[in-house]
Amino acid sequence: MNFENWSCPLPLLDYPTIVLGHGGGGKLSAELIEHLFLPAFGNPALLNLGDSSVLTVPAGRLAFSTDSFVVRPLFFPGGSIGELAVNGTVNDLAMSGAQPLYLSAGFILEEGFAVSSLGEIVTRMARAAYKAGVQIVTGDTKVVERGHGDGCYINTSGIGVIPDGLQIGPGLARPGDVILVSGTIGDHGMAIMSVREGLEFDTVIESDCAPLSELVADLLPLGGIHALRDPTRGGVASSLNEIAASSGVGMIIEDVRVPVEPEVQAACNLLGLDPLFVPNEGKLLAIVAPEKADAILDRMRAHPVAGRACVIGRVTDKHPGLLVSKTRIGATRVVPMQLGEQLPRIC
Amino acid sequence: MCLAVPGQVKQIFEANGTRMGRVNFGGIEKDVCLAYMPDIAIGDYTIVHVGFAITKVDEEAAHKTLALFRELGMLDEEFGEERPVEEEANHEVPH
Amino acid sequence: MKYLTEYGDGEIAQKLAHEIRQITTRPWALMEVCGGQTHSIIRNGIDQLLPPEIELIHGPGCPVCVTPLGLIDQALEIAAQPGVIFCSFGDMLRVPGSTKDLFRVKSEGADVRVVYSPLDAVNIARQSPERQVVFFGIGFETTAPANAMAVKMARQQGLKNFSMLVSHVLVPPAIEAIMTSPGNRVQAFLAAGHVCSVMGYWQYPPLAARHGVPIVITGFEPLDVMDGIRRAVAQLESGRNEVENAYERAVNFDGNGTAQQILNEVFEVTDRAWRGIGVIPKSGWSLQPAYREFDAAYRFSVTDIQTCESTLCHSGEVLQGRLKPNQCPAFGKECTPRKPLGATMVSSEGACAAYYNYGRFLNISAAN
Numbered sequence: 001m002n003f004e005n006w007s008c009p010l011p012l013l014d015y016p017t018i019v020l021g022h023g024g025g026g027k028l029s030a031e032l033i034e035h036l037f038l039p040a041f042g043n044p045a046l047l048n049l050g051d052s053s054v055l056t057v058p059a060g061r062l063a064f065s066t067d068s069f070v071v072r073p074l075f076f077p078g079g080s081i082g083e084l085a086v087n088g089t090v091n092d093l094a095m096s097g098a099q100p101l102y103l104s105a106g107f108i109l110e111e112g113f114a115v116s117s118l119g120e121i122v123t124r125m126a127r128a129a130y131k132a133g134v135q136i137v138t139g140d141t142k143v144v145e146r147g148h149g150d151g152c153y154i155n156t157s158g159i160g161v162i163p164d165g166l167q168i169g170p171g172l173a174r175p176g177d178v179i180l181v182s183g184t185i186g187d188h189g190m191a192i193m194s195v196r197e198g199l200e201f202d203t204v205i206e207s208d209c210a211p212l213s214e215l216v217a218d219l220l221p222l223g224g225i226h227a228l229r230d231p232t233r234g235g236v237a238s239s240l241n242e243i244a245a246s247s248g249v250g251m252i253i254e255d256v257r258v259p260v261e262p263e264v265q266a267a268c269n270l271l272g273l274d275p276l277f278v279p280n281e282g283k284l285l286a287i288v289a290p291e292k293a294d295a296i297l298d299r300m301r302a303h304p305v306a307g308r309a310c311v312i313g314r315v316t317d318k319h320p321g322l323l324v325s326k327t328r329i330g331a332t333r334v335v336p337m338q339l340g341e342q343l344p345r346i347c
Numbered sequence: 348m349c350l351a352v353p354g355q356v357k358q359i360f361e362a363n364g365t366r367m368g369r370v371n372f373g374g375i376e377k378d379v380c381l382a383y384m385p386d387i388a389i390g391d392y393t394i395v396h397v398g399f400a401i402t403k404v405d406e407e408a409a410h411k412t413l414a415l416f417r418e419l420g421m422l423d424e425e426f427g428e429e430r431p432v433e434e435e436a437n438h439e440v441p442h
Numbered sequence: 443m444k445y446l447t448e449y450g451d452g453e454i455a456q457k458l459a460h461e462i463r464q465i466t467t468r469p470w471a472l473m474e475v476c477g478g479q480t481h482s483i484i485r486n487g488i489d490q491l492l493p494p495e496i497e498l499i500h501g502p503g504c505p506v507c508v509t510p511l512g513l514i515d516q517a518l519e520i521a522a523q524p525g526v527i528f529c530s531f532g533d534m535l536r537v538p539g540s541t542k543d544l545f546r547v548k549s550e551g552a553d554v555r556v557v558y559s560p561l562d563a564v565n566i567a568r569q570s571p572e573r574q575v576v577f578f579g580i581g582f583e584t585t586a587p588a589n590a591m592a593v594k595m596a597r598q599q600g601l602k603n604f605s606m607l608v609s610h611v612l613v614p615p616a617i618e619a620i621m622t623s624p625g626n627r628v629q630a631f632l633a634a635g636h637v638c639s640v641m642g643y644w645q646y647p648p649l650a651a652r653h654g655v656p657i658v659i660t661g662f663e664p665l666d667v668m669d670g671i672r673r674a675v676a677q678l679e680s681g682r683n684e685v686e687n688a689y690e691r692a693v694n695f696d697g698n699g700t701a702q703q704i705l706n707e708v709f710e711v712t713d714r715a716w717r718g719i720g721v722i723p724k725s726g727w728s729l730q731p732a733y734r735e736f737d738a739a740y741r742f743s744v745t746d747i748q749t750c751e752s753t754l755c756h757s758g759e760v761l762q763g764r765l766k767p768n769q770c771p772a773f774g775k776e777c778t779p780r781k782p783l784g785a786t787m788v789s790s791e792g793a794c795a796a797y798y799n800y801g802r803f804l805n806i807s808a809a810n
Contacts, residue, residue, distance in 0.1 A: 194375070199558050202376040256452070266373030266443050271558065272350045272532075322801070329455035329664050331487020334801025343532030343556060349478045349584040349636035349662070353445040353692075364598055365591075373443035380561060382591055383701045392445055394639060394692050397531070398559025399588040402639040402698055404445050408690035413448055416665060419457040 018113040023143030032141060036119060040126040045102075045137040053137040055102055058161050063098035065089055066157035072150055074117065077191045078206030081154055082124035084281060087211045088232070089158040090132045094213040095228040095284065097168045097220055098160030100132065105139040105156050110149035121152060132211035134158065160213075163220065172226040173247035175317035178293040180286040182215065182306035183208070185236055186264040189278035193267065201270070205263050210282030215303045222299060224292025229285045234338045237276040239285055240323045241337045244315075253313030253335075254326045276325075276335060277342045287315060351396035353404050354379070356389050370395060445691065449663030450486075458668040459491035462675060469495040470678050471627045472671060473620070473763055475613060476582075476634035477504030477789065478662050484796035486664045488671075496675065499627065499763035500796075501620070502719060503634055505581045505611055506533045506789035507761060510715040511749040513609050514539040519744040520576055520607065521552045527570060529563035530578040532556045536788045540750040543788075560592035560606075567596065567604035576738045579606040584636040586610050586727060587701040590708035593729065593736045605738040608728050611714055613637050614645045615725035621653040625764060630674040632660040632667070635689040642697025646685045654683045661689040708733055717751075717785060718758030757784030760793050767797040774798065 021028035038047065045053040069085045086103065093100040105125065109118065129136050136156075187208040194203045212230065219225060227247070231239040236258070244251045260268075260275045268275050282305060288296050293311065300309035313325075323335045358369035359381065368381040370393065377398075384400045387393055392404035474480060480500045483489055489498050502508055518539050521528035528544070535544045535556065548554035553573075557563055560577050567575035579589040589606060596604040613634055620626055633646060638659045646657045656677035660670030670688045677684060687693055707730070714726025729737045754772045759765035767773050767786070777783040779795055786792035 199556075200377075203374070205375070262443075263374035266352075267375050269352050269443060269446065270372055270375065270377070324801070327486045328450050329452050329486055329488065329491060331490035333485060333487055334799070336799050336801070343535055349476055349582065349634060351584065351636045351639070352443065355444070363595065365595060373446075380559075380588075380591060383587055383698055383704075385700060394636070396584050396636060397588045398561050399591065401584065401587060401636070401701065402692055405691045405694075406445075409445055412669075412691060416451075416454045416458070416669070419454070419461055 016115055018109045018111060018115060018118065018143055020111055020143050020145070023109065023141055029141060036115075036122055037139060040122045041105075041129070041136040041139075043135040043137060045135065053102075055137060057101065057159065060164055061162040063093045063096040063160045063162055064157070065092035066155065067092060068153065068155040070150065070153050071192065073195055074121065074151055076195050076207060077203075078188075079209040079281075080121055080124050081152060082121040083128045083209045085154040085156045086125050086128035086132060086134070086136075087209055087281060089156040090134060090211045090213050091230045091284070093158050093160035094211075094216040095230055096160075096162060097166045097216065097225075097228070098162045099217060100134045100158055100160040100213050102137045103129065103134050103156050103158040105136050105154060107139070107141045108149055108153040109141065109143050110151050111143055111146040113151045118152065121154075128211070132213055166220065168225055168227055170227050170229065170243045170246035173243050173249050173287040173315050174226060174289075175249055175315050176290050177226055177287045177315040178290050178311055179240070179251060179253060179313040179315065180288060180293065180297060180300065180309060181236065181259065181312050182212070182284045182286070182300055183282075183308040184259045184261045184264065185231070185280055185283060186260055186268065186275035186278035188281040189235070190264045190267045193271065199271065201267065203263055203267065205261070205267065208280060208282035210305050212282065212284050212305065215284070215300065215305055218303060219286070219296055219299055222292060222295050224289035224296065225286055226289065227287040231280050231283060231285055233279050235275070235277040235279055236285065237274075237323065237335045238338050241335070243285075243287060244323055245321045247315075248320050250316045250319035250321065251313060251323045252316055252326065253323070255328050257310065257312045259308050259310055273342050277338045349396060351394045351401065353392050353394050355392050356381075356387055359389060368400065370400070446663060449661070449665040451665060455491065455664050455668060458665060458672055462496070462668070462672050463493045465672070465679055466493045466495050466675055467679060469497065470629055470675060471497045471499055472630045472632060472674050473499040473501045473628040474632040474660070474667070475501040475503040475617065476632075476637070476662075477507065477792070478636070479503070479632060479634070479660065479667055480793055480796055482662050482664065482667055484800045488664055488667055491668070492671065496671065498671075500760070500793040501631075501763060502616055502716065502761040503582065503613070504761075504786070504789050504792055505585070505609075506537055507757065507785040507792045508611055508716040508719065509534070509537065509580050509609050509785070510717050511540060511751055512715070513607070515749055516739065516744050517578055517607055518542055518544065518547050520738060520742045521547050521554055522550070523574075523742065525573055526553065527566060527573050527575045528552060528554045528578070529557045529566060529575060530554065531580070533789055534578055534580065536782070537785050538782055538788065560588050561595070564592050564595050564599070564601070564604060567601050568599060571603055573603060574741075575604050576742075577604070577606045579608045579610070582611055582613060582634065582637050583641050583705075584634070584639070586705055586709065587640055587698070590704050593708055593733055594704070596736055597733070605736050605741045606729070607738040608709075609714070610709065610727035611716065612711075612725050612727065614649060615722050616716070617649055617657075619719070619722045619725070620762060621649075621655065623762060628655070628763060630656040630658070630678055632670045632674060633657050635659060635661040635666070635693060638689070638693045638697065640698050640701050642695050643685055643687065643693065644695055644697070650683050650685050656683050657685045659685070659687045659689050659693050661692065716761070718755075718761050720758075752783040755784040757786040757792075757794065760786050767794040770794070
């Protein structure tokens with residue numbers, strides 16, 4: 001699709017806001033598909049307009065992932081629910097080592113939601129899909145009564161193919177492995193905080209929302225990658241805790257090695273939050289064999305989405321299941337799983 | 348209690364009859380109530396708690412304290428042999 | 443961040459630790475009053491750098507932890523009333539009342555909103571004139587000026603739909619109560635730095651003299667806390683009991699005069715129940731009669747609150763420094779951050795939560 005000359009066809013629609021009929025499967029639904037979804041996502045499978053999309057996939061193992069997106073606000077510095085919905089599932093597939101191929105997109109819209117906002121979200125999804133090299137081949141729209149939804153919820157599911165013989169997963173971390181992060185942490189979560197009612201602040205912080213599939217595809221041929229994880233909800237702390245538990249190993253990182261943008265750190269200081277628990281949407285953690293760490297790090301840093309990649313720690317056979325961090329002053333603290341949402345504090 | 352952070356006053360204005368300031372905290376900016384700091388000026392640093400400036404940072408005192416810290420142990424010949432607390436052996440990460 | 447990050451320097455921390463080790467010749471028990479200091483100590487591992495003779499007893503300086511149970515229950519009742527927008531600092535959301543917490547009440551349909559500042563609650567009240575907006579005004583002296591100003595602004599802006607549920611607690615009476623309680627082991631205090639930014643430290647010399655304890659006004663960053671400890675130990679070792687300011691960049695003797703004036707205008711001293719401790723006379727602030735129209739406790743008639751504290755919970759003893767969290771039989775078993783029995787396990791400043799979250803029931807460090 002050539003996005004330079006594509007313009008939103010929405011002015012052709014009679015309804016400026018979503019009404020219940022748009023989810024009913026009748027004429028209004030068809031208009032939405034014809035004038036909004038098809039032009040944006042347009043691909044042969046979708047254009048068939050069958051009840052299901054028929055696809056040809058290479059033989060081998062398939063990775064299959066699903067995620068639902070309920071972010072508020074819908075638009076934030078650096079992105080929107082649209083990019084999140086595409087990149088989120090693309091990245092989940094990539095963390096299994098899969099090359100993402102096809103996505104579905106299910107929308108739950110609130111009656112009264114502005115069609116122009118939907119158009120903007122869909123445009124961004126299309127752009128993100130194009131950038132990530134995936135096609136959105138099937139979808140669905142439902143509409144709920146006013147007051148029963150936050151404007152727009154999106155679910156995306158996706159499939160991808162895993163190269164033959166590839167073995168990576170959260171249970172494969174080994175003592176001695178090196179822990180790498182692909183860049184600065186906390187950007188996405190603090191970008192959201194900065195526009196959340198009651199907590200707003202002015203900042204240049206932007207969400208780091210980005211597809212990681214190309215980066216992963218570049219790294220896999222080097223070998224030595226035991227586990228990959230994108231630290232979304234719960235941040236780096238939760239992801240590392242999960243892998244430590246799955247693999248039955250301990251992990252030790254160093255606070256001073258974890259890269260955080262100064263503004264993100266400042267925002268965390270202001271609200272009393274720990275960057276290790278703040279969500280990211282364009283970063284990955286890689287647990288790699290020590291002899292491959294240098295080569296993998298070099299390859300990461302050559303990639304636009306991982307220029308600030310660095311080593312943050314190591315896997316150990318001590319304290320299995322626990323993530324421990326060496327503090328700034330040379331002491332230790334355990335970094336636990338996050339319980340619920342991290343809340344700003346006054347104390 | 349008392350999560351309060353230092354920031355620099357960039358602008359002073361009035362809103363709803365109250366003295367307010369635009370304060371910069373390490374790059375991020377937020378509007379803060381200056382009602383308790385009638386003498387604070389643009390360029391000053393202030394400590395902010397829940398959206399209120401509660402005191403001015405005494406920059407001279409701040410530098411004096413840091414200088415004192417830096418001088419610590421400089422006259423103590425034994426210091427070089429004191430080992431910092433280690434959390435476990437061989438935790439050196441590559442790189 | 444300027445005037446913050448420099449005070450976390452690892453090398454200087456090691457130097458301060460060395461200094462403390464050099465001057466310590468005997469066991470000493472120090473109490474850090476402020477929950478923010480407790481959090482800093484556990485999160486940074488400051489106590490791991492101290493010689494074994496120094497014991498840090500964690501004080502009751504966590505306003506979230508000490509908010510009386512009856513008041514929490516009152517807050518929950520108000521929040522559940524239709525049409526109410528209940529605004530609170532994030533810390534309070536998971537503090538358990540007798541049966542529920544604000545988070546649960548929110549999930550049951552109440553409009554509960556986390557705000558960063560009481561000003562945000564005033565703004566919400568102005569923007570939603572048809573709703574009753576209630577702000578949960580807790581805190582020590584540091585937060586009281588903000589809460590006082592919010593009430594004044596509401597009056598100034600003629601807001602009829604704004605009120606505050608007030609539960610302020612004061613530090614000097616708490617120190618007095620701790621020093622006079624039987625079995626007290628505290629020999630020196632690290633006073634709360636930001637409380638003193640507001641109040642100054644003119645209240646402390648009589649306390650230091652009466653009880654023969656050094657009181658060092660201390661900040662929150664690692665170097666500030668370690669310097670406070672160093673100075674307290676130095677005093678103890680030389681038999682002095684003075685009030686010393688180790689947080690000079692943010693504290694002076696008189697404090698913030700404008701703030702104190704407004705505090706005297708808006709609040710009056712009252713007896714206050716501290717959760718887990720009991721009533722400490724003249725240890726709290728409530729709204730003056732002149733501001734009664736903004737007092738949520740008067741505006742909302744709440745049914746008789748039957749408070750019910752868990753019998754397994756020992757947070758009172760923890761708050762008084764008589765028990766370490768990992769000495770409590772329920773710690774890590776019946777009581778965890780996920781299902782807390784008391785406020786000290788919920789609040790990020792609470793000693794029990796700090797111990798649990800930073801792994802203080804496990805022997806991680808070789809130095810332990």
